[in-house]
Amino acid sequence: MLLYQFQVVYKIYCILIPKFCFLCGFDAEEDLVGSLASMSSNEMIKSFRRFGNALSEFFQQLRPWHKSLKIIGAEFGTSVLSYFVFLKWLLNFNIFSFLINFGFITIPQFLAAEPNNLSFTGLELLTGAGYFQQTVLYYGFYTNATISKVENGPSYNMQLAYIFTVGIYFVICFLILLFSMARFFSSNFRLTKAFSVNASKLLCTWDFNITNEEAVKLQQKNLLTQIKVQTTGGTQLMCASHSVGDLVVHTNLCSGLFHYRQSAMLVLPVIVSLLNTLVPFLFSWLGHLEKFQSPGQHIYVTIVRNIILKISIVGILCYYWLNIVATSESQCWETLVGQDIYRLVLVDFIFCLLGSFFGEFLRRIIGTTVCVSLGLPEFDIGRNVLDLIYAQTLTWIGILFSPLLPGIQMIAFLIVFFVKKVSLMRNCQPPREVWRTAQMTTSFIFLLFCPSFLGVLSLFFHTLRLKPSEECGPFRGLPSMYAAVDEWIQMLERYTVSKWVVWIYHNLIASELFFFIISTAVLILTYLYWQIIQARKTMIKLLHNQIINAGQDKKFLLQKLQREQRAKRRSSSALGGRGQQVSLTAHLLLFNCLGQVHGAPPAVQTACCFGKRLSLRFNLNSCYLTPDSKRMQCESSLIICSRLEFSLDIEKPLPSPDIIYGYETSRKHS
Amino acid sequence: MGNKQTIFTDEQLDAYQDCTFFTRKEILRLHGRYYEMAPNVVPMDYTKDPDVKLPMQLIINMPELKENPFKERIVSSFSEDGEGSLSFNDFVDMFSVLSEMAPRELKAIYAFKIYDFNTDNFICKADLEKTLNKLTREELTAEEITLVCEKVIEEADMDGDGKLGFADFENMISKAPDFLSTFHIRI
Numbered sequence: 001m002l003l004y005q006f007q008v009v010y011k012i013y014c015i016l017i018p019k020f021c022f023l024c025g026f027d028a029e030e031d032l033v034g035s036l037a038s039m040s041s042n043e044m045i046k047s048f049r050r051f052g053n054a055l056s057e058f059f060q061q062l063r064p065w066h067k068s069l070k071i072i073g074a075e076f077g078t079s080v081l082s083y084f085v086f087l088k089w090l091l092n093f094n095i096f097s098f099l100i101n102f103g104f105i106t107i108p109q110f111l112a113a114e115p116n117n118l119s120f121t122g123l124e125l126l127t128g129a130g131y132f133q134q135t136v137l138y139y140g141f142y143t144n145a146t147i148s149k150v151e152n153g154p155s156y157n158m159q160l161a162y163i164f165t166v167g168i169y170f171v172i173c174f175l176i177l178l179f180s181m182a183r184f185f186s187s188n189f190r191l192t193k194a195f196s197v198n199a200s201k202l203l204c205t206w207d208f209n210i211t212n213e214e215a216v217k218l219q220q221k222n223l224l225t226q227i228k229v230q231t232t233g234g235t236q237l238m239c240a241s242h243s244v245g246d247l248v249v250h251t252n253l254c255s256g257l258f259h260y261r262q263s264a265m266l267v268l269p270v271i272v273s274l275l276n277t278l279v280p281f282l283f284s285w286l287g288h289l290e291k292f293q294s295p296g297q298h299i300y301v302t303i304v305r306n307i308i309l310k311i312s313i314v315g316i317l318c319y320y321w322l323n324i325v326a327t328s329e330s331q332c333w334e335t336l337v338g339q340d341i342y343r344l345v346l347v348d349f350i351f352c353l354l355g356s357f358f359g360e361f362l363r364r365i366i367g368t369t370v371c372v373s374l375g376l377p378e379f380d381i382g383r384n385v386l387d388l389i390y391a392q393t394l395t396w397i398g399i400l401f402s403p404l405l406p407g408i409q410m411i412a413f414l415i416v417f418f419v420k421k422v423s424l425m426r427n428c429q430p431p432r433e434v435w436r437t438a439q440m441t442t443s444f445i446f447l448l449f450c451p452s453f454l455g456v457l458s459l460f461f462h463t464l465r466l467k468p469s470e471e472c473g474p475f476r477g478l479p480s481m482y483a484a485v486d487e488w489i490q491m492l493e494r495y496t497v498s499k500w501v502v503w504i505y506h507n508l509i510a511s512e513l514f515f516f517i518i519s520t521a522v523l524i525l526t527y528l529y530w531q532i533i534q535a536r537k538t539m540i541k542l543l544h545n546q547i548i549n550a551g552q553d554k555k556f557l558l559q560k561l562q563r564e565q566r567a568k569r570r571s572s573s574a575l576g577g578r579g580q581q582v583s584l585t586a587h588l589l590l591f592n593c594l595g596q597v598h599g600a601p602p603a604v605q606t607a608c609c610f611g612k613r614l615s616l617r618f619n620l621n622s623c624y625l626t627p628d629s630k631r632m633q634c635e636s637s638l639i640i641c642s643r644l645e646f647s648l649d650i651e652k653p654l655p656s657p658d659i660i661y662g663y664e665t666s667r668k669h670s
Numbered sequence: 671m672g673n674k675q676t677i678f679t680d681e682q683l684d685a686y687q688d689c690t691f692f693t694r695k696e697i698l699r700l701h702g703r704y705y706e707m708a709p710n711v712v713p714m715d716y717t718k719d720p721d722v723k724l725p726m727q728l729i730i731n732m733p734e735l736k737e738n739p740f741k742e743r744i745v746s747s748f749s750e751d752g753e754g755s756l757s758f759n760d761f762v763d764m765f766s767v768l769s770e771m772a773p774r775e776l777k778a779i780y781a782f783k784i785y786d787f788n789t790d791n792f793i794c795k796a797d798l799e800k801t802l803n804k805l806t807r808e809e810l811t812a813e814e815i816t817l818v819c820e821k822v823i824e825e826a827d828m829d830g831d832g833k834l835g836f837a838d839f840e841n842m843i844s845k846a847p848d849f850l851s852t853f854h855i856r857i
Contacts, residue, residue, distance in 0.1 A: 050684070057693040070856045078851045187774075188847035198818060199826040202798065203785060203839070204846035206805060208738060208768065208855050216737045217807075224806040231814050438847035544828065551829030 064088075068421060074211040076379070076424065077219070079435035081209070083381050083388075084417065086444060090392050091413045093176075097169055097399060097406035104165045105403050106136045108156050112147045125346075127266060129339050137342070139401045140335035140472035158474045159484040163464075166400055170457060173396075177449045184445055188438040201226065205434075215430045222432060268340070269347035272313060276390065277351050280306050280383050296434065303382045310390050311451055317344075318397065318459055322466065332472040338401035345394050345405065349412040352387060356423045364427040376429040384420070385444050389452055396456040400463060677701055679717050690766035697762065700857070704761050707732070716758065726754030729761075734855050739804040740784055744768075747783040768855040777853050778843045782836050794833040795819050 065088065073081040116134040134141055147156045201223070210216055283305045292298040321337045330336060360377050367374040395409040464482040468475035475481045489505050492498040508514050675698060678686070686697045705712045707728045713720050726749070730741040738744065746754045748764040756764065766772060767780050783789075787797045798819040802810065810818075826834055826842045834842075843849050 046684075049688075053684075053687050053693065057695060073856060078848070078854075082851075187850070197825075198821040199842050200846040202802060202805070202818065202822055203781070203793075204843060204849045205852060206740075207852045209852065211734055211737050213737050216739075220739075220805060220807050224809055227806065227810065227814065227818060231817055436848060437851055547828045548830065551831060555830060 065417070072421065072424065073209040075215050076428070076430045077207045077210050077215065079381060079431055079437045079440075080379050080424065082437050082441050083379070083384055084421070086385055086441065087388060087413060087417055087420075090388055090448075091410060091417075093173060093392070094395065094406040094410040094413065096172075097395075098404065098410055100165055100169060101399070101403040101406065104161055105142070105158075108147050108158065108161065109136055109142055112143050112145060112158075114141075114143075127339070127343060132342075133335060133339075137402055137404050138335040138338045139403070139474075140332040140338075140469075142474045144474045144476050157488075159478075160488055162403075162474045163481060163484055166403075166460070169399070170460060173453065174457070177445070177453055181442075181445050181449050184438075184442040188442045198230075210430075218430050218432075222434075226434070266343060266347070269343040272317070272344060273347045273351040275313065276310065276348070276387070277355050279309055283309075296436070299382060299433070299435075303386065306383060306386050307447065307451070310386065310393075314390070314393060314397075314455070322459070322462060326466050330469075332469045334401050334469060334473055338398060338405075341394060341398035342402060342405065342408070345391065345398070345409060345412070348387075348391055348394065349416070352391075352416055353419055356419055360423045360427040377427060378431050379424055379428045381431070381435060381440075386447075389444065389448050392448065393452045393456060396453065397459060400460060677714060677716050682716065686762060690762055691769050691771040692762065692766055700762055700765065701758065703732075703857070704758055712758075721757070723751070723755040723757045724761075726756075729754075729756055734857055743784045743787065747780055765855065765857050768853070770851075770854050770856075774843065774850055775840070777850065778840045779836075781843070781849075781853055782839045785839075792833040792835055793839060795823065798822055 065084075069081060069084060069088075072084055113136075114134075118134055132138065136142070142162065143158055145158065147158060205223075207219060210219060280302075283302050287298050287302050292301070317340075321340065325333050325336055359380075363374075363377040367376055391409065391412070395405055398405040465480050468478060468481055470476055475484060478484060478487075489502055493502050677698065678701075683694050683697060686692065687694060690697070692700065701716070704724070705714065708724055711724065712722055726742065726745050729735065729745050735741040735744065742754065744764065745756060746752070748760050748767075749756050750760055767776055782793070785793050785797060785801055787800045788794070799815055802815055802818060823832065823834065826838050828838050828841065829835070
C-alpha cells in the first residue's frame with residue numbers, strides 16, 4: 001500500500017534532480033561524473049564545497065520579497081519588519097502542508113472520485129457548503145476504500161494515508177517550532193538580569209536598516225525625547241487593577257457566543273470576527289485610560305488581554321464542535337466542522353482586510369484632514385501578529401477536517417502581505433515607542449508553539465478517539481479514527497517480514513511504561529540542566545567581581561607607584577664611599593586588568609653602574625603572569641658601587657597597554 | 671546563469687564565497703554596485719586584481735549609507751589605508767559584516783571600531799559624546815550630554831578605568847539581543 005506512494009515519490013525525485021542541477025547553474029552531470037573519476041581528494045573537497053555553495057545559491061534565489069522587505073525595513077525599521085518576516089515564515093508551514101496533503105491525499109482521491117451531482121452557485125465561495133460539500137475540500141468526500149488502478153497491482157490505503165499524512169505533518173511542525181523557539185530563546189535571552197539601559201540605548205539600539213531621511217529624523221527625535229524624559233526624571237503613576245474588569249468582559253463574551261451557535265450559517269463567523277476586531281480596540285482604549293509605569297508595560301498588558309480573548313474564543317468553538325456537533329446525530333459531522341472552519345477563516349480574512357482599510361486608510365484621512373492633532377496612524381504590530389497566530393491556529397485545527405484548507409490560507413496570507421505592505425507604505429508613520437524586537441519575536445514564536453500548536457495537537461489526539469460518522473469520510477464504520485492504525489498493525493502481524501514494526505508499535509508507541517520512563521528521564525535531565533544554569537550564574541557573578549577587583553587593584557598600584565616615585569625623587573641620601581656594597585632587591589609587580597597574563601618571570605637584561613647611578617633594565621618581552629596569581633615577583637640582587645640614586649627602566653612589551661608594574665625596594669647594607 | 675561571467679575567475683569567486691557571507695550572484699551584484707559608483711575608474715575585468723580604490727565621498731553617497739549618521743566612521747573602519755577609501759575587497763568586507771548572516775562577535779568588533787572615534791582602542795568619554803551628538807542631531811544641552819555619558823560609563827565600565835575597553839563593549843552587546851537585527855544593512 002505504501003509502495004504506490006514510494007513509486008510516485010521516486011519518480012518525482014528522478015525528474016526534479018536534473019532540473020535542480022540545471023537551475024542552480026551547476027554544469028551538467030556528465031562533467032561531474034567524468035571528473036569524479038580522475039580527481040585528487042583536494043579537488044573532491046573543492047567540488048563538494050562548490051556544490052554546497054550552489055545549493056545555498058539556489059535556496060537564496062527562492063527568497064521572495066527580498067526587495068519589499070528591504071524597502072519596509074528601510075522606511076519603518078526592524079520592528080515593523082519583524083511582522084512581515086513572521087508572516088513569511090508562517091506561509092512556509094501552509095505551503096508545506098498544502099503540498100503534502102495535495103500530493104498524498106487529494107491526488108489519489110481524484111483517481112477514485114465519485115461524480116458531483118450538486119450545482120455550483122457563487123454563494124459557495126462564502127459559505128463553503130453546497131457544491132463544495134462533495135468535493136475534495138472536505139473530509140466527507142474521501143473514500144475509505146483502498147484504491148488500486150491496476151488489477152492485483154499495488155494498492156493505496158486511503159485511511160492510513162489520511163491519518164499518517166496529517167500525523168507526520170504535525171510531528172514535523174512540532175520539531176520545526178521547537179527548534180526555532182530554542183534557537184530564538186538562546187540568542188535573545190540572557191542569564192544575568194543586569195540590563196544597562198543607558199549604555200545599550202546609546203550604543204546598541206540605533207537601527208542601521210533605516211535609510212529614509214524622514215524616518216532617520218524621527219528616530220533621532222525619539223531618542224532625544226527618551227533621553228530628555230530620563231534626565232528630567234519623569235515619573236508615572238501605578239497602574240490600576242485590571243484583573244476584575246478583564247474577567248467580567250471575558251465571561252460576558254463567552255456566554256454571548258454560546259447563544260448564537262444555533263443561528264444561520266454565516267452569523268457565527270461574522271460575530272466571532274467582530275469580537276476579534278472590536279474588543280482589542282476596547283482593550284487599547286482601556287489601556288489609555290489606565291496609567292502604566294512604562295509604555296512597555298502598556299503594550300504587554302494589551303497583548304496579554306488579546307491573547308486571553310482569542311484563547312477563549314477558540315476554546316469555546318472547539319468545545320462546541322467536538323462535544324456537541326460530533327455527538328449529535330447529524331449526517332457528516334466532520335464536514336460540518338470543516339465548513340464552519342472554512343467560513344471562519346474566510347470571514348477572518350475579510351475582516352483583516354477591512355480592518356486594514358478602516359484602521360489605517362480612513363484613520364489617515366481623519367488624521368490629516370478632520371482632526372489634525374491625531375496625526376498619521378502607527379502600524380499596530382502586536383495586534384496584527386496575534387491575528388496571524390489566530391488565523392494559523394484555525395488552519396491547523398481545520399487540517400483534519402478539510403485537507404486543502406492550508407492552500408486557502410496560503411492564498412489569504414499572500415493577499416494580506418500585499419495589502420498590509422501597500423497600506424503601510426501609504427498610510428502609516430514609523431513607530432514612536434520602543435519595541436524590543438528580539439524579545440517580542442521570541443514571545444510570539446513561543447505563543448505560536450505553546451497555546452496554539454500544543455492546543456491543536458491535543459485536539460488532534462482527542463479527535464482521533466471520537467467516533468467518525470457512519471456514511472462519509474475515510475473512516476466510516478470504524479469505532480474511531482485511530483482504529484485504522486490498530487487494524488493495520490493487526491494485518492502486519494501476519495507477515496514475518498514486518499514483525500519488527502509490530503514490536504515497535506506494541507512496546508514503544510502504545511505502551512505506557514515506555515512513556516513513563518521517557519518522561520522520568522526528561523525530567524531528570526531538565527533538573528540537571530537547571531542546576532548547571534544556577535552554577536553558571538554564580539560563576540558569572542564571581543568573575544564579574546574578579547574583574548572589578550582587578551580594576552581596583554590596578555588603580556591602587558598606579559597610585560602607589562606614583563607616590564613611591566615622588567618620594568624617591570625627594571629623598572636622596574648618600575651612603576658612603578667606595579667599596580660600600582649595597583644589595584638592591586627590586587620586586588617587580590606585574591599586573592593586568594583581567595589577570596590573564598601568564599608565563600615566566602622577567603629577566604634582568606642589563607645592569608650598569610654609571611658611577612653614581614645604577615640603571616636596571618628588566619626585559620619584559622617574554623614575561624607573562626600565571627593565571628592563578630595576579631602578581632609576580634622577580635628578584636634581582638645587585639651590588640651597587642656607591643650612591644643610592646638609581647633608576648629603574650622597564651622595557652615594556654608591545655602591545656599591552658594595561659600591564660602595570662610597580663616596584664618595592666629594600667636595601668641591605670653590608 | 672552558469673559560468674558565463676568574465677569579471678572574476680572561478681578561484682576568485684570561490685575565495686570571496688569562503689571569506690564573506692555572500693553567494694556568487696550577490697558578489698557579482700555587489701561588483702555592479704561598486705562599478706556604477708564610478709564607471710570610469712572601476713574596471714569590469716577583475717581577473718588581474720587591479721588596485722582600484724574609491725574615495726570616501728563616493729561611498730557615503732550610496733543610498734544605503736546616505737542617511738546614516740555614522741557613515742564616515744563605517745567607511746573608515748573598513749578602509750585599509752585609514753583614509754576612508756575602499757577597494758572592492760574592503761567594500762565586500764563591509765557589507766558582509768553588516769549582512770544578517772554575520773555572527774554577533776564579528777559585528778561587535780566592527781561596531782567597537784565604528785564608535786571609537788579617536789581610534790585609540792577604547793571608547794572614552796569624548797567618543798561617547800560624539801556618538802550622542804550624532805544620534806540626537808546635537809540638540810541636547812552640555813549637562814545632559816555629560817550626564818548621559820557618565821551614566822553609560824558607570825553602567826558598562828567594569829574594570830574602572832573610566833573608558834570602555836573591547837571586553838566591556840562586548841559584554842554590553844551580549845546583553846542587548848536587538849543588536850544583531852539593528853546592526854544590519856541590506857544591500
